[in-house]
Amino acid sequence: MTVTIKDVARLASVSVATVSRVLNSSAPVSPDTRERVLQVARSLHFVPNGSARSLSRRRAAALGVILPDLYGEFFSELLRGIDQAAQRASHSLLVSSSHHDARGIGSAIRAMRGRVDGLLIMAPEVDAADVAEVLPADFPTVLINGAAASSSVQTITVDNFGGAQAMTEHLLSLGRRRIGFIAGAAHNADALERERGHHAALQSAGLPIDPELYVRGDFSEESGWQGAATLMGILSPPAAIFAANDAMAIGAISYLREQDITVPERMAVVGFDDIPVARYLNPSLTTVRVGIAALGQQATALLLDALDNRAPPTNVASRSVLPTHLVIRGSCGSPTSAPSRQPAASSTARNGFDETPIVSH
Amino acid sequence: MTVTIKDVARLASVSVATVSRVLNSSAPVSPDTRERVLQVARSLHFVPNGSARSLSRRRAAALGVILPDLYGEFFSELLRGIDQAAQRASHSLLVSSSHHDARGIGSAIRAMRGRVDGLLIMAPEVDAADVAEVLPADFPTVLINGAAASSSVQTITVDNFGGAQAMTEHLLSLGRRRIGFIAGAAHNADALERERGHHAALQSAGLPIDPELYVRGDFSEESGWQGAATLMGILSPPAAIFAANDAMAIGAISYLREQDITVPERMAVVGFDDIPVARYLNPSLTTVRVGIAALGQQATALLLDALDNRAPPTNVASRSVLPTHLVIRGSCGSPTSAPSRQPAASSTARNGFDETPIVSH
DNA sequence: CAGCTGGATGAAAACGTTTACATCGGGAGC
DNA sequence: GCTCCCGATGTAAACGTTTTCATCCAGCTG
Numbered sequence: 001m002t003v004t005i006k007d008v009a010r011l012a013s014v015s016v017a018t019v020s021r022v023l024n025s026s027a028p029v030s031p032d033t034r035e036r037v038l039q040v041a042r043s044l045h046f047v048p049n050g051s052a053r054s055l056s057r058r059r060a061a062a063l064g065v066i067l068p069d070l071y072g073e074f075f076s077e078l079l080r081g082i083d084q085a086a087q088r089a090s091h092s093l094l095v096s097s098s099h100h101d102a103r104g105i106g107s108a109i110r111a112m113r114g115r116v117d118g119l120l121i122m123a124p125e126v127d128a129a130d131v132a133e134v135l136p137a138d139f140p141t142v143l144i145n146g147a148a149a150s151s152s153v154q155t156i157t158v159d160n161f162g163g164a165q166a167m168t169e170h171l172l173s174l175g176r177r178r179i180g181f182i183a184g185a186a187h188n189a190d191a192l193e194r195e196r197g198h199h200a201a202l203q204s205a206g207l208p209i210d211p212e213l214y215v216r217g218d219f220s221e222e223s224g225w226q227g228a229a230t231l232m233g234i235l236s237p238p239a240a241i242f243a244a245n246d247a248m249a250i251g252a253i254s255y256l257r258e259q260d261i262t263v264p265e266r267m268a269v270v271g272f273d274d275i276p277v278a279r280y281l282n283p284s285l286t287t288v289r290v291g292i293a294a295l296g297q298q299a300t301a302l303l304l305d306a307l308d309n310r311a312p313p314t315n316v317a318s319r320s321v322l323p324t325h326l327v328i329r330g331s332c333g334s335p336t337s338a339p340s341r342q343p344a345a346s347s348t349a350r351n352g353f354d355e356t357p358i359v360s361h
Numbered sequence: 362m363t364v365t366i367k368d369v370a371r372l373a374s375v376s377v378a379t380v381s382r383v384l385n386s387s388a389p390v391s392p393d394t395r396e397r398v399l400q401v402a403r404s405l406h407f408v409p410n411g412s413a414r415s416l417s418r419r420r421a422a423a424l425g426v427i428l429p430d431l432y433g434e435f436f437s438e439l440l441r442g443i444d445q446a447a448q449r450a451s452h453s454l455l456v457s458s459s460h461h462d463a464r465g466i467g468s469a470i471r472a473m474r475g476r477v478d479g480l481l482i483m484a485p486e487v488d489a490a491d492v493a494e495v496l497p498a499d500f501p502t503v504l505i506n507g508a509a510a511s512s513s514v515q516t517i518t519v520d521n522f523g524g525a526q527a528m529t530e531h532l533l534s535l536g537r538r539r540i541g542f543i544a545g546a547a548h549n550a551d552a553l554e555r556e557r558g559h560h561a562a563l564q565s566a567g568l569p570i571d572p573e574l575y576v577r578g579d580f581s582e583e584s585g586w587q588g589a590a591t592l593m594g595i596l597s598p599p600a601a602i603f604a605a606n607d608a609m610a611i612g613a614i615s616y617l618r619e620q621d622i623t624v625p626e627r628m629a630v631v632g633f634d635d636i637p638v639a640r641y642l643n644p645s646l647t648t649v650r651v652g653i654a655a656l657g658q659q660a661t662a663l664l665l666d667a668l669d670n671r672a673p674p675t676n677v678a679s680r681s682v683l684p685t686h687l688v689i690r691g692s693c694g695s696p697t698s699a700p701s702r703q704p705a706a707s708s709t710a711r712n713g714f715d716e717t718p719i720v721s722h
Numbered sequence: 723c724a725g726c727t728g729g730a731t732g733a734a735a736a737c738g739t740t741t742a743c744a745t746c747g748g749g750a751g752c
Numbered sequence: 753g754c755t756c757c758c759g760a761t762g763t764a765a766a767c768g769t770t771t772t773c774a775t776c777c778a779g780c781t782g
Contacts, residue, residue: 002497004767004768004769005768005769005770006768014731014732015731015732015733016732016768016769016770017731017732017733017734017770017771018730018731018732020769020770020771021730021731021770024770026770026771027729027730027731027771028728028729028730029729029730029731030729030730030731033730033731045497045498047470047471047474047475047497048474048475048768048769049416049474049475049767049768049769050412050472050473050474050475050476051411051412051413051415051416051421051475051476051767051768051769052412052416052475052737052767052768052769052770053475053768053769053770054412054476054737054769055410055412055413055416055737055738055739055767055768055769055770056736056737056768056769056770056771057737057769057770057771058737058770060412061472062455062476070437070440070441070444071437071441071637072434072437072637073433073434073437073638075437076431076432076433076434076436076437076440079431079437079440079456080431080432080458083431083456083457083458083459084459087457087459090472092455092456092457092472092473092476093455093456093457094423094453094454094455094456095440095444095453095454095455095456096444096448096453096454097441097444098444098445098448109408110408111411111422111451111453112411112453113408113409113410113411114408114409114410114411114412114413114414114738114739115411115412115415115423115453115476136363136406136408137406221637221638221641225641250638250641251641253641253643254640254641254642254643254645257643257644276432276433276582277434277582277611277638279615280582280586280611280612280614280615281611281615281642281643282614282615282618282642282643282644283618283643284615365737365738365739366738366739367738375761375762376761376762376763377738377739377740377762378740378741378761378762378763378764379760379761379762381739381740381741382740382741382760382761385740387740387741388741388759388760388761389758389759389760390759390760390761391759391760391761394760394761409738409739410737410738410739412737412738412739413737413738413739413740413767414738414739414740415739415767416737416738416739416740416767416768416769417738417739417740417741417766417767418739418740418741418767419767475768475769
C-alpha cells in the first residue's frame with residue numbers, strides 16, 4: 001500500500017542500503033546511481049517512515065511537552081517559544097496538556113516513551129520530587145517553573161520572588177499602602193513565590209500583613225473577578241490590587257468597571273506575566289514581564305544541549321532563573337506612564353526572542 | 362541500557378509473545394504467569410517503546426496538527442479543543458506551527474510521516490488544492506478553515522460569511538451607517554469570507570461600498586491599532602469599526618483610547634471570534650462567537666471517525682460548517698447590553714464543549 | 723607485479739514490538 | 753478409547769529503517 005524504501009530500491013535496481021545512503025548522504029555514492037535513486041524516490045513520492053527511523057536510529061528527533069493546561073495566552077506563548085527553538089533544531093513536538101497531578105504526568109510520559117528524545121514538563125502544582133519519581137531513570141528532562149525541590153532534574157524558572165517584590169515596592173512608592181493581593185492556587189509553586197515576594201516587600205517597608213487583604217484565586221480571569229469582588233466587600237477596601245497573574249488582573253479590572261470604580265484613579269490594578277494582550281488593555285496593564293516565549297526557548301535550548309551531551313553531568317541538578325522586569329503602564333496610576341504613541345509589539349517583537357540573560361543561583 | 366520486552370520475558374522466564382499478550386491483554390494467559398509478568402514489568406519500570414509499537418501495529422495513536430502560527434488566544438483555544446478530543450480517544454498530538462505556505466506544510470507533513478495516523482491542518486492562507494497536492498495520497502486529513510476549493514480533502518469551517526453579515530446588520534440597526542472595516546490578510550480564506558459577509562449586508566441595506574472605509578490588517582493587535590489610526594485619519598471618519606477578528610479589535614480600541622475617543626459612545630468597535638478574553642475587556646467586546654475549542658473538537662472527531670472507517674468514503678470531499686452567533690456586549694453601544702453581574706466564563710464553560718450543531722452545505 | 727588503499731555496493735543484522743503459525747496438553751463428545 | 757477443540761505457550765516472521773560487515777574492483781605505491 002504505502003511506498004517503502006524497498007520499492008525505491010527495486011525500481012532503481014540497487015539495494016536498500018544504497019537508497020538509505022543517498023537519502024541521508026551518509027556515505028559516498030556514485031553520481032549516476034545517486035541521481036537514479038533520487039529520481040525514483042521523487043516519482044514515487046517516497047517519504048521515510050518516522051517510526052522505523054526512530055527505532056533504528058534510537059532517536060526520534062522529537063521532544064515531549066507536558067503542560068498543566070492550554071487555557072489562556074500564557075501557555076500558547078510558552079508553546080510558541082518551545083516550538084521556535086525545537087524547529088530550529090529540526091525537532092518535532094509531542095504535546096500533551098491537562099496534567100495537574102503526578103499520576104497524569106506519569107501516564108503522559110508513558111505514552112511518549114520511545115517517541116521523544118527528551119521531556120519538557122511544566123507542573124507548577126506538583127512537587128518536583130514527585131515528578132522525578134514518575135520519570136524514567138536518566139531521561140533527559142527539563143522542568144519549567146517547578147517547585148524548588150532538591151530533586152535531580154534540571155529546572156528553569158522565572159524570578160517570581162524578585163518580580164513580585166519589585167512590583168509591591170513600586171505600588172508602595174506610589175503611595176498605595178493598602179494592597180489587596182489575589183494569590184494563585186495553594187499548591188502552585190509560582191503562585192507561592194510571588195506571594196512570598198509580596199510579603200517580603202511589605203515587611204521590609206515595615207507594613208503589617210493583613211489577612212483580610214488576601215484572597216486566593218486560581219490564575220483564571222473568573223477567579224480574578226471574584227477576588228476583586230471579595231476585596232471590595234471588606235470593611236476598608238484596599239487602594240490597589242496586585243493579582244498574581246495577568247489573567248486575574250484582567251478579571252479584577254472587569255469587575256471594577258462593572259462597579260464603576262475607575263482604574264487607576266480609585267483603584268490601581270497590576271498583574272504578573274506580561275501576556276501579549278496586556279499592553280492593549282484599557283487601561284494598559286502594569287505588570288511584571290516574564291518573557292514567556294523566551295522561557296520556552298531557553299528551556300528547550302537547555303534540553304537540546306543535554307541531548308547533545310554538551311550537558312551538565314546528568315546527576316547534577318542545575319537550576320536556572322530568568323530575570324523579570326517591571327513594566328509600568330497605565331493601570332497602576334504611575335505618573336511616569338505616558339501613553340505610548342506606537343504599540344510596542346513590533347513585528348520583530350512578535351517572534352519574541354528577548355535575549356534575557358540567565359542567572360544561575 | 363533501556364529495558365525492553367526481552368528483559369521482562371527473560372526475568373519472568375516466558376517468551377516475549379506472552380509478555381506482549383499480558384500487557385495488551387490480547388490473548389488468554391494463565392493467571393499465575395500473568396501475575397508474574399506484571400510483577401517483573403513493574404519492578405523493571407518497563408514501558409513499551411512507542412516507535413516499535415507503531416511500526417509493528419502500523420498505527421501510531423497520534424494525530425498531526427499543523428498550524429500557521431501560535432500567537433494569540435485563537436490558536437491556543439483551537440489546540441485546546443483538539444487536545445481534549447484526542448486525549449479522550451487516547452491519541453497524542455504532534456504539533457508543528459509557523460507554516461504559512463504549501464512548501465512549509467509539505468515539509469511538516471514529511472516529518473510526521475509514519476508517526477501519525479491522520480492530519481489536522483489549518484492553513485487559511487493556502488489554497489486547499491495546494492494543500493491537497495503536498496498531501497500523501499489517501500492520507501486521512503481534515504482541513505480547518507481552509508478555502509472552499511473543490512479539492513478532495515475533508516474540510517470543516519465556521520460560518521464566517523453569515524457571522525459577519527449578522528454583525529454588520531446589527532451595527533446598521535444601531536444607526537451606525539458609516540462602518541470602517543479592518544480586513545484580514547489578502548489571501549486568508551476566513552478573512553475574505555468575513556469581508557464578503559460585511560459587503561453583502563451593506564448591499565442589501567442599499568449602502569454604497571466606500572473604499573476609504575477599508576483597510577487591510579493581518580489579524581494581529583498591532584495591525585488593528587494601525588487600522589484604526591488610518592480610519593481616523595480620513596476626511597469623514599466612520600461611526601463604527603468592524604475588525605475582522607478580536608485581536609485587531611483590541612488593537613483598535615487601544616488606539617482609540619490613546620486618542621481619547623470613547624468607545625462605544627463616539628465609536629463602536631466590534632470583532633470576530635469571541636476569544637476568551639473578549640468578555641473581560643473594557644468595554645467588553647461585542648463579537649461573533651465562533652466556538653474555537655468546539656471547532657477543534659469537531660475537526661478532531663471528524664478525523665477520528667475517518668480513521669475508524671466510520672468515515673465518508675475517502676473520495677467524497679465533505680464540507681462541514683459550524684454556525685456562528687452574535688454576542689452583544691459593551692463595545693458596540695447597543696442598548697440591550699447591560700453589564701452582566703457574573704462573568705460568563707463559568708468553570709464549565711472553560712472546558713468548552715459548546716455543542717454547536719454541524720450543518721453540512 | 724604484489725600489496726595496499728579506498729570508493730561503491732550488497733547482504734544481513736540490528737532496533738523493539740506485535741502477530742501469524744505451530745505445538746502441546748487435556749477435557750468433552752461419541 | 754478415539755477424535756476434536758481449545759487454552760496456554762513458544763517460534764519466528766513481519767514492520768521499515770539504519771548500519772555494520774563483507775565483497776569487489778580500480779588505481780596507487782614501492
